[in-house]
Amino acid sequence: MFQSRFSVIVICISLLLFTLSLGFAFTRLSFAGQILEAWAEYDEVTVKPGDAVVFNIYLYTNKSDVCYLSAESLPEGWIAKFYYQNMEISSIRLIENKTAPIKMAILTSSDTSPGEYIVYFVAESFYFYVMLPLTVKVRSLMRQLSISAVNPYLVKEAGETLTYRLTVTNAGEMNESLLLRASYPAGWSCRFLLQDESIGGLHVKADSSQQITAKFIPEESVKEGNFSFTVTIFSEDYAVNASITLYATILPKSIKRDIEILATTPYLLSKSGETIKYRFTLTNVGDADESLSLRIIAPGGWRVRLFTPQGESILWLYLRAGRSQDIIAELTPLDKQWAGSTSFTMSVSSNDGVINESITFYADILLRERSIKITPLYSEIAVEQGQPFSISVTITNDGELDEQLTLNADLPEGWNGTFKTLSDSALRINNIYLASGGSKIIVFEAAPTHLPSLGEHVFTIKVSSVDGLVSSFCDIKVNILRSTQPALSCQLPLKVIQPGGLVSFQVKLTNPTLLDQTFKILIGSLPSGWKGYVKTAEGEKVSLINVAKGSSVMLRIEVSVPNNASDGVYDIILLAESSEISESIMLRIEVQSPLVEIGLKAIPPYLDVYSGSKAKFKIQVSNTGGRDELLNITSLGLPEEFKVKFEDSGGNEITAIYVEAGATKEFFVVVSVPTEVGLGSRKFAVSVFNADVEEGADLTLNVLGLYKIAITNTNFYTTLNVGGEGTFTLNVKNTGSMEVTNVRVLSTSIPEGFTINISPESISSLKVNQEGSFTITIRSEPNVNAGNYYIDFNFLSDQTEKTYFTLRVEVFQTMNWLLYAGIGIVIALAFLVIIYRKFGRR
Incomplete structure (x- = not known):
């Protein structure tokens, strides 16, 4: 037995550790069909040191069990207690399938350091050991x-x-x-x-x-x-x-000090609940500036306020000698119903007690009139048997006091009634506040708790003040009529469908009687090839259905229309029969072949393009008809030298496009413009079509002139000898669509020891596709070292930007000194031979 329980505990602890790793304030464990769940309403609070923390924790099990409660990982000095229904507990018996609310109260220590602390709520039974992590954040103490x-x-x-x-x-x-x-x-x-x-x-x-x-x-x-x-x-x-x-x-000592107080109106007449105001003038008739304390002495039940004419509250006043200050005393009765005669005293004193003046003022308070009235929109109405009703009533406060009013109603037996606001039908009210002279419209709703008897019923609506001193009521006569609720109803009894489609009607089946009914549901005869089904709202086929008294169910009537169905309107009869009710409803199906309709739009319909380049128009095709369409694409209006093709959004060339019903697709019209074409705008059209429909869009292509010249050389290299001369021919071509003028080549960097000559200095003009050339002559001085040199040039015209290129010049050493040395060596050898032959070995 011990080993079995130990194994169970090990398994539970493993499950617990896995659950805690998820990091939620919810723990659920199950074993042998028993479930134990623990969760917290909130799992994190912030407090200061020494505060108490309360967590609302809930325990649930599907089998009755006893759980022992404890807390783990409490910091030093912290105390945890558990409460159930305001009683301290250490264990709790959980009832099967019921949730037990538990309060876990933690008292923190006053010397706890600020930081975040995680404590664990533990519930332990024979099979389970549940831990719920809870976070307590301790903040620093505020100082002020x-x-x-x-x-x-x-x-x-x-x-x-x-x-x-x-x-x-x-x-x-x-x-x-x-x-x-x-x-x-x-x-x-x-x-x-x-x-x-x-x-x-x-x-x-x-x-x-x-x-x-x-x-x-x-x-x-x-x-x-x-x-x-x-x-x-x-x-x-x-x-x-x-x-x-x-x-x-x-x-200075022995100086005159005195204050005078004058009330503008020492007597006022007012009505109960009103605020009264008195105006005073304080004058310093002494020779010294005074710091004065102001006070109103009033009977109990009055709220007093002193303020300046600018609205600033005032309890003391610094008043210079010879100066005056106006003060307003505002007195508000706390009891809005009090009436009678009263008096008040205003006291003014200096801080040292030398000055102490006062003035008394009076008021007579008259009682206000009170009157409320309730008026229904209609005093007599008719309602079908078993149905609720609502009616607007207007409550008017004709009295001189604002009123807090209570609403109630005397109802016939078997009825419930509620009051609601006109603006929010979900908001129930039992009392309202109504200002003097104001009115408010509320809605009274009543619903039967069981089927009421036929005939007249009287409802009395009452409104009264919270003190019960004023009230009003009105009677509403309700005539209960026999119910005309149909057993079968359909909000949308006419549907439009295409041949080969499936139409569905939502039909409500209502039982208006006081007994449960079993209905047999039938679909009348259908046209040849048509099929009909009666299903529940969830899609299950039915022919018999039980409906409780006074309730209703939703049915789905499905009818499949064959592909060869002719256009027109067809009537379908749905029957509902029970032991007490027999009723039918007509459903109508209008068969319409799908429309064929497309739209074509260019975005944008106008483009500027340079001659010799391409223009790309974006076209949108919208299929607003009722079926999918395969549409051919063509264009009209451009000369043959303009090459036109069509591409999809992926750049693939196409000749047709497939557009589903209700969809919109895009393709592109790509126009290649010849170089030699004349400038200006050209209008043309693109259209999509098939055997049933055709739609077009007008496009405008504006050809612009292009200034462009290019160097046709593929190698920028020449050679020369030291002290010698070399040439390089630069070939150029007008590759644009407009004539260019003043074509020239300029050197930008010349190495030391070299001179450059460019011929001609410029070419006056180059027509479209015309070629020209420049001869660049390079001379070097005798002291230039052999090797590679690089010379930078600019190539430009009056209409084009500069084009940069670099010419590589390789310089070789001259061979003349080798020739002279060879001749000298030959002469020397010949002279030696002659001497040898003449003198021999002597």
């Missing part, structure tokens, strides 16, 4: 600091200490130890206080704030004026910081 002041502007008399209430906020995700620094003008000193204790730094936990006090103490030498101070906070590692600038106005 800010510093703010309750009032960054102060007004004090000379010699007074400036006290600022500061809030240091750690908006990051880690605790911070902070250093405090201040910069200030000469003659001032600074102290930071935390609960009356002097500090140089502080510790602020993540996502929390700390209140501190900054005091700036002036020396006796500091006089009146405007001053600014900067407070900066740093983290211990200087990675993050924040700063704030504080301002103060120092006044």
Whole structure:
């Protein structure tokens, strides 16, 4: 038994490793017919250190079994727990063919390093050991600091200490130890206080704030004026910081300070739910600039906002001496239904408490009228028995308040009803928001849950406010009529087909009764040679078919038409019979021989071409008829010296083209233009045809003149002796289609010790195919070394570009000194012979 289980576990682990190598958040194992599947709704999350992670995991098996749950590869300090229906579990019993949702909660450690960690969900039963890889990405902690002041502007008399209430906020995700620094003008000193204790730094936990006090103490030498101070906070590692600038106005002692407040309209009349606005003018009638705090004292249930005439929100104001500022107070009731009399107070005070002025203003709030109305498009309708219906209703808000409305309906027994929007029939609604004076059209739909009785049924549609204080209703009378639903119906009862084709009709067979029916399906008599079949939508032949009550099935009626069928319209009768129903439907088949129709188009129909070259026209052939066509190709209108041929897209020469019905193909008309042909445009035509159809396209070929001259020499080489002279004849020809003039040869590089002469200097003209020649004379000086030399030339005319060629010149040493030396040697030998004969050996 142990060996058997061990073998099973080995097999399961092997399958598990293979599955994990696929890299999906889905694992499925099977053994002896049992299947165990595990998958996660998502397999990757990103968190910060110390956060909890929850994975939604699903287990499924086709046989009931108990699985033990665990987690593997958890980093140090991480804890994993499993929950089923909010209860912590360590194992779960899986029910056959049911999916069990499990939550795997992982608590990460606060000191986990940033990175990507893969942990495994493990479900183990007697036969299976399933592992599901899950990825937890741990990001770095965010760090962010800010510093703010309750009032960054102060007004004090000379010699007074400036006290600022500061809030240091750690908006990051880690605790911070902070250093405090201040910069200030000469003659001032600074102290930071935390609960009356002097500090140089502080510790602020993540996502929390700390209140501190900054005091700036002036020396006796500091006089009146405007001053600014900067407070900066740093983290211990200087990675993050924040700063704030504080301002103060120092006044001379015993100066007049006063503020006046004037309300434009201290009393307003409004309706419930409306926002009311008061306008005030603040005037600094004192001798010093003031930093003022603004506050509205309002009863509970009001939202207050202060702003300038330019729309900027304002809670404090710096007002220079002798200046005024308009302030608007906006008050909005939170309870849209509240009515009555109320009062508000606006308070204005200086930062040091010397100035403290206020003004009271009043409002009477009247209750708004409320009225809603519902109106159906029709109050009475008729519906066939068993059929649903829908009707539009208009809801109008004639009151002075916007309303949140609830929709419901009182329905006869055996009916379900829903409300939907007019724009989206799939969106069901139970309540709507309707502004004052507005209206909205909704759709009420009702469907029977079983076959309703014949006669009149009353449906009551109601609409009411969410507080139930206003409502409206309407009645819709629905007259239920006997069903006229046909048993057989065909959306397309007429089909057009060619001889030899197969036509198919989609026929709907409906059972409008309250009992299941078995129908016998028959096709009436067909013309000779025709064949008909009754098939299901899937293509299976049938003659009997069961249809449940109130339902329908789709049938496919196929009729094959012989090749010799004559054109015309043929009627086919389809019969459906059951114990209670007998019905027929007429299907019509129109036989039409295929049309013969082609189109020919040149892209483009006009080409420019040089004489002596080729033009290639692209032609499109479209077969818009009903059968394939083999078309011959020909051209007309060009003189015989123009050679015309036809090519397919692969460059193969063709004389005909095959085009399937409904297809488009291309071929090319290639025209070879003679060199001697006259210039100008020539019109010609190309056509495709067979015994049944012919179509042509007009083409235009514009012949352009070509200026071209060529060197006909095949060897550019000559020789000469040192100090001697050599010649080379250059042969040229006009190979273009236009006369060229002023044909000449120019040397571009001459080696040292050589002179060049070209004769003639130029040829005044060369006609088409005419040849000419130049004689190039090369002379060398006596001190030139024997060897090979290369001379570059240009060959051009007034109409053509330069043509470059290089002449190779081989220079030989002269033979005169050998001749003189030989003669001297002969004379010397003859003189020796004469002396020998005359004197002998004496």
